[in-house]
Amino acid sequence: MNKDSAMGIIEAVQREGRKVLSEYEAKRVLASYGIPVTREILVGDGSGAAKAAAEIGYPLVMKGCSSEIAHKTERGLIHVDIRSDAEVQKAFEEIMKGMDSQGGAVLIQEMIKGRRELVMGLTRDDQFGPCVMFGLGGIFTEILKDISFRRAPLEKNDALEMMREIRGHGILDAVRGMEAADKDLLADMLIRVGRIGVEIDQVQEIDLNPVILSGSRPVVVDALIVLKQRRAG
Amino acid sequence: MTDYEKMFHPKKLAIVGVSSDGGSVGFGNGILLACQAMGYEGQIFPVNPKGGTFAGLTIYKRVEDIPAELDFAVISVAARAVPDALRACREKGAAGAEIISSGFGELGTAEGMALEQQIRDIAATGIRVIGPNCFGIYCPKSGLTFMPGPDLSRESGPVAFLSQSGGMSIDFANTGKWMGLRFSKVVSFGNGADLRETELLRYFGDDPETRVIAMYIEGIEDGEAFFRTIQSVSAKKPVIVYKGGLSAAGQRAVVSHTASMGGSRVIWPAVLRQVRAVQVQGMMEMAQTSLAFALLPEKTFRGISVVGGGGALGVAACDAAEAAGMVLPLLPADRKALIETFLPKPGSSAANPIDVANPYVPPKALKEVLLRAAEDDRIELQVMISLLYHYKSMGQAMGKPVAEVTPYLELADVVHDAVNKTGKPVVLVLPNPRKGLDDLDIVEMQEQARRAFLDRGISVFDEIGDALRAIGHVHAYYGERNAKHE
Numbered sequence: 169m170n171k172d173s174a175m176g177i178i179e180a181v182q183r184e185g186r187k188v189l190s191e192y193e194a195k196r197v198l199a200s201y202g203i204p205v206t207r208e209i210l211v212g213d214g215s216g217a218a219k220a221a222a223e224i225g226y227p228l229v230m231k232g233c234s235s236e237i238a239h240k241t242e243r244g245l246i247h248v249d250i251r252s253d254a255e256v257q258k259a260f261e262e263i264m265k266g267m268d269s270q271g272g273a274v275l276i277q278e279m280i281k282g283r284r285e286l287v288m289g290l291t292r293d294d295q296f297g298p299c300v301m302f303g304l305g306g307i308f309t310e311i312l313k314d315i316s317f318r319r320a321p322l323e324k325n326d327a328l329e330m331m332r333e334i335r336g337h338g339i340l341d342a343v344r345g346m347e348a349a350d351k352d353l354l355a356d357m358l359i360r361v362g363r364i365g366v367e368i369d370q371v372q373e374i375d376l377n378p379v380i381l382s383g384s385r386p387v388v389v390d391a392l393i394v395l396k397q398r399r400a401g
Numbered sequence: 402m403t404d405y406e407k408m409f410h411p412k413k414l415a416i417v418g419v420s421s422d423g424g425s426v427g428f429g430n431g432i433l434l435a436c437q438a439m440g441y442e443g444q445i446f447p448v449n450p451k452g453g454t455f456a457g458l459t460i461y462k463r464v465e466d467i468p469a470e471l472d473f474a475v476i477s478v479a480a481r482a483v484p485d486a487l488r489a490c491r492e493k494g495a496a497g498a499e500i501i502s503s504g505f506g507e508l509g510t511a512e513g514m515a516l517e518q519q520i521r522d523i524a525a526t527g528i529r530v531i532g533p534n535c536f537g538i539y540c541p542k543s544g545l546t547f548m549p550g551p552d553l554s555r556e557s558g559p560v561a562f563l564s565q566s567g568g569m570s571i572d573f574a575n576t577g578k579w580m581g582l583r584f585s586k587v588v589s590f591g592n593g594a595d596l597r598e599t600e601l602l603r604y605f606g607d608d609p610e611t612r613v614i615a616m617y618i619e620g621i622e623d624g625e626a627f628f629r630t631i632q633s634v635s636a637k638k639p640v641i642v643y644k645g646g647l648s649a650a651g652q653r654a655v656v657s658h659t660a661s662m663g664g665s666r667v668i669w670p671a672v673l674r675q676v677r678a679v680q681v682q683g684m685m686e687m688a689q690t691s692l693a694f695a696l697l698p699e700k701t702f703r704g705i706s707v708v709g710g711g712g713a714l715g716v717a718a719c720d721a722a723e724a725a726g727m728v729l730p731l732l733p734a735d736r737k738a739l740i741e742t743f744l745p746k747p748g749s750s751a752a753n754p755i756d757v758a759n760p761y762v763p764p765k766a767l768k769e770v771l772l773r774a775a776e777d778d779r780i781e782l783q784v785m786i787s788l789l790y791h792y793k794s795m796g797q798a799m800g801k802p803v804a805e806v807t808p809y810l811e812l813a814d815v816v817h818d819a820v821n822k823t824g825k826p827v828v829l830v831l832p833n834p835r836k837g838l839d840d841l842d843i844v845e846m847q848e849q850a851r852r853a854f855l856d857r858g859i860s861v862f863d864e865i866g867d868a869l870r871a872i873g874h875v876h877a878y879y880g881e882r883n884a885k886h887e
Contacts, residue, residue: 188656289659293668295624301659309658317663317671319628326675333674373657394656 171367173200178370178395187395190233192275194391198376201360204353205388208277217260218253220276226251227279232263234272249279280387284339284346285378287315288358288388290365292372298365300358302330304339305378312336320362327355347384354386372396403529403596405604407496409586410543411472412443415495417486418477418502421453421460428501429477430455431548432537438551441544444469448486464489471495473545475537480504483533484519491528497596498530499537501548506592507534517594524595535591536567539574541584542610547571558583559612560691561605563598565590566645569617569684576688579848581855582695585610599627606634613694615641615687632676639694639878641679643687644669677881679874686870689862693871694878696860697782697826701880702872704730704779707754707865708770710786710830714865715754718784721866725873726880729753730779743769760791764808768815775823782872783819786830786865787812789850790843793835803842809850817857829854829861830868 174197181189189197195205209220210233221228232245245266247259256276263274285306293299296319303315316333318326331337331351340349357379364371373394379386414436418429433447433456446467447460454460461467464474464486474490476483480502490498506517517533524530531537536547542557549571560582564570570589577584585608590597598621605611614634621627634640647666655661673680679694681687705727707718719729732740732753740751743766748758755770771783792807799806816827831850835843851861862868 287658289657291655291657291660291663291668293624293663293665295621295665296628296668296672297624299663299668299671301663313662315662315667317668318675319668319672329674373655373660375657375659377658392657394660 170200174364174368178368182370182395187397189393189395190272191231191391192233192273194374194393195388197364197393198388198391201364203357203360203376203388204386205391206277206280208275210273210275211260212273214257214260217256217274217276221250221253221256224276224278228256229277229279230256230259230263231275231277232267232272233275234267280380280382280389282380282382284349284381286354286381286386287375287377288361288379289376290320290361290371290374291317292365293319298362300327300330300362300365302327302354302358303334304336305380308336309377318358318362320365322359322362324355324359327358330358331355346381349381349386350384357386357388370395403600403604404496405608407472408529408531409538409540409545411545413446413469413472414441414443414545415446415448415464415467415471415474415490415493416477417448417464417474417490419447419449419455419460421449421451421455424451424453427477428548429475432475432477432501432546433458435546435548435551436544439544439546439553439555441546443472443543446471464493467493474498475501476532477501480513480516480533483516484523487520487523487528487530491523491526495528498528499535500530500532500591500594501535501537502532503534503591505533505594517592520594530595531588532591533594535565536570536589539570539584539587547574547589550574554578554583556583557585557610559585559610559695560615561585561608561611561613562587562615562617562691563590563601563605564588564617565593565598565619566617567591572684573615573617573688576684577691579851580688580692581851581861582688582691593622597622599623599630602627602634602640603630606630606637611638613639613641613691615643615691617643617645617684617687619644619646628672628676631678635677636882639679639875641681641687641690641694641874642673643681643684644673677878679878681874685867689867689871690874692860692862693828693868693875696858697828697872697875699879700781701883702727702782702826702876704728704777704781705872706730706732706774706777706780706783708767708774708783708785709757710754710788710865712756714786714832715756718754718786718865718869721869722873725869725876727869727873727876730777732774732777736773736777740770740773743773760788761795764812764815767812768819771816771819771827772822775819775825780825782825783827784830784865784868784872785816785827786832787850789831789847790833790835790840792846793840793843804846804849807846807850809846810853813850813853813857813859816854816859820859827859828868828872829859830863830865831861832864 192210211217230247287303287305287309289301298320314334316330342348375392376388449460452462471493474495505513539546567589605614737751745758750756793803796803796806854861
C-alpha cells in the first residue's frame with residue numbers, strides 16, 4: 169500500500185483544477201492501494217496504440233480516456249473484443265474523433281472475461297464519514313439497487329457481512345459452471361477501498377463498476393474517483 | 402466526573418420557575434406537583450422572584466436564598482433568565498440541571514443560538530445540563546418525573562430510555578406502564594446543549610441498574626464518537642434504536658452511483674448493523690422489543706413451539722418465525738400423539754404449531770401440553786396464543802361477566818409452573834379483535850390477564866407477529882454477540 173503515490177496522482181489532478189480523475193488516474197490510485205485493476209496502457213497516437221496492443225495482448229478493450237467523460241458507453245467511446253492490429257488502428261481513430269474537442273487519450277486494456285459483474289464504492293456520509301458500498305454491478309446497480317454499506321474502516325468480518333447481505337449474494341458462489349468468487353480477496357478489496365476513504369480526505373466519492381469476476385478473481389474494470397470541491401482561496 | 406447519582410437520585414431539588422398559589426400555572430408548577438404525586442422523597446425548593454408559597458412549600462426568591470446545598474435543579478423560566486439561574490444552581494453545588502424552557506437553538510435565531518452557547522459555556526464550568534427544550538428525567542427509583550408524568554410507575558426495572566424528543570419519552574414511559582416495561586431511567590434531552598446521545602449511552606452502558614437500552618434518535622452530534630460508543634455498549638448489553646427522519650438520498654449533488662444510493666435511509670441501517678444495535682421501525686416495536694429483552698433469558702431461541710390459537714394463527718406463526726430466523730420443529734409422531742391425549746378431539750393437532758382445537762381447553766391440559774412439548778430438545782422457547790375474548794360468549798350463556806368466567810389467573814399460574822419446571826420461557830399472545838364500546842368488559846379482562854402474566858414474569862404481546870418479531874430481535878442479538886465472541 170502506498171499512500172504517497174496515490175497522493176501524488178491526486179495532487180496533480182488538483183493542480184490542474186480538476187475534480188474528477190480519469191479512469192487511468194483512478195486505477196493508478198487503486199493500484200497503489202493494492203486493489204487489482206486491469207492491465208492497461210494510455211496512448212496518444214497510433215504507433216503507441218500498436219505497441220501497447222502488442223504488450224497487453226489480444227483480445228483487448230479500447231476506451232476514450234478523459235476526466236471530462238463520465239459516460240463512455242453512451243458516446244461510443246468503448247470498443248471491446250479487439251483482436252487484430254487493423255482493428256486497433258480503426259478503433260483508435262474512431263475514439264479520438266469521438267472525443268474531438270475534449271482532448272484526451274486512448275486507454276488500451278486487457279479484456280476481462282467473466283459474466284458476473286459487481287460494484288464497489290465509497291461515499292462520505294454527513295454523519296458517519298467514509299462508507300463503503302458493495303453490490304451487484306453493471307446495469308444491475310441502478311436497476312436492482314442490490315447493495316450494502318458499512319462505515320470505514322472495515323474489519324474483515326464487516327466486509328464478509330456486506331457480501332452476505334445483498335439479495336443476490338448467491339452470485340458469489342459456484343454457479344452454472346462458474347467458480348466461487350474469492351471472498352477473501354473481495355473482502356480485502358473492500359477494506360482497501362475503505363482505507364482510501366479514511367486516509368485520503370480529498371477523495372469524496374468512488375465507483376468501481378464493474379468489478380468483474382474473472383474465474384474466481386475480481387478485477388476492477390472501470391473506475392471513477394471524485395475529489396472534494398476545493399474551497400476558494 | 403459527572404455525578405449521575407446526584408442527578409438521577411437527588412435529595413435536594415430546586416425547581417426554578419414556580420408561581421405562587423393563585424398565580425399562573427407553568428411547567429415548573431406542573432413538575433413540582435408531578436414529583437409530589439409520584440411520592441418523591443427528597444426535599445423540593447421552589448424558586449420565584451415574587452416569593453410566596455405553592456403546594457405547601459415556601460418559594461425562595463433567589464436560588465442563592467435556598468438554605469441547603471443542591472443536588473439537582475429543574476429550570477423552567479424564560480430563556481433569557483436561564484443562564485443566571487443555571488449559574489446560581491452551580492454555585493449552590495448542583496451536579497446537574499434539566500432546562501425545560503424552550504427558546505434556544507431550536508428557534509434558529511441568533512439570540513436563541515447565543516443563549517444556548519451560554520448554557521454550554523456555563524455547563525463547562527462544572528454543572529451538567531439536560532436540555533434545554535426537553536422533558537428531562539423520569540427516574541422511578543427517586544420519583545423524579547416529567548411534567549406530564551404524575552402517574553408513571555414507581556417500580557424500577559432494567560430498561561433505560563434515551564430520546565431527544567420529550568413527546569416520545571412520555572409516550573414510551575406511558576406505553577411501558579401498561580405493557581410491563583420497568584425503567585431504570587428515562588431521559589429526554591431536547592436540544593442536547595451539553596449531555597446528549599453519546600455520553601448518556603456510555604453512562605447507561607456502565608449503569609448497573611440498566612440491562613436494556615432503548616433510544617430514539619433524530620440526529621447525532623459526532624458520528625465517530627457515537628459509532629465507537631454504541632459499538633462498545635452493544636457488546637455488553639442490547640441497544641435498541643429507533644431512528645426517526647431518514648432520507649432516501651444524500652442532499653448534495655453527487656456524481657457516482659455509490660453516493661447517489663448512500664442516503665441516510667441506507668447508511669443508518671448499515672451502521673446500526675455494523676455496531677450490532679437492534680433496529681426497530683416504530684415506538685410500539687421498540688417497546689415490544691424492550692419487553693422481550695427485559696423478560697427473556699439472554700440467549701438464542703432457534704426452535705420454538707406455538708401452542709393455541711387456530712389454524713390460521715399457526716400458519717401466521719410459522720411465517721413470522723421464519724422471517725425472524727427461527728423455526729417450528731415438527732414434533733415426532735410419538736410426542737405428537739402423547740400431547741394430543743390432553744386435547745379435545747376432533748380438531749386438535751399437535752404437530753407444531755399445536756392447534757388446541759378450541760379456546761376453552763382447561764389450563765391444566767394446556768400445562769401438560771407445554772411440559773410435553775418442552776421435552777423436545779429442539780424447542781428452546783414456547784409461544785402460547787390464548788383467545789381469552791371467546792370467554793365472553795361462555796359468560797353470556799351462563800349469565801356471568803366475562804372476567805368471572807375467564808380462567809386467566811389459573812392460566813397464568815400453570816404457565817408460570819411450566820416455565821419453572823422446564824426452564825424454557827413461555828411468551829403469551831393475547832389477541833383481542835373485540836375492542837369496541839360494547840366490548841369494554843373484554844378489554845378490561847384482557848388487561849387483568851396481562852397483569853397476571855406480567856406479575857409472574859411472563860411477557861405478553863397483543864399479536865403473534867409482534868411477539869415473534871420481538872423474540873426474533875433477542876434471538877438475533879445474542880446469536881451475533883456469541884458469534885463475535887467465539
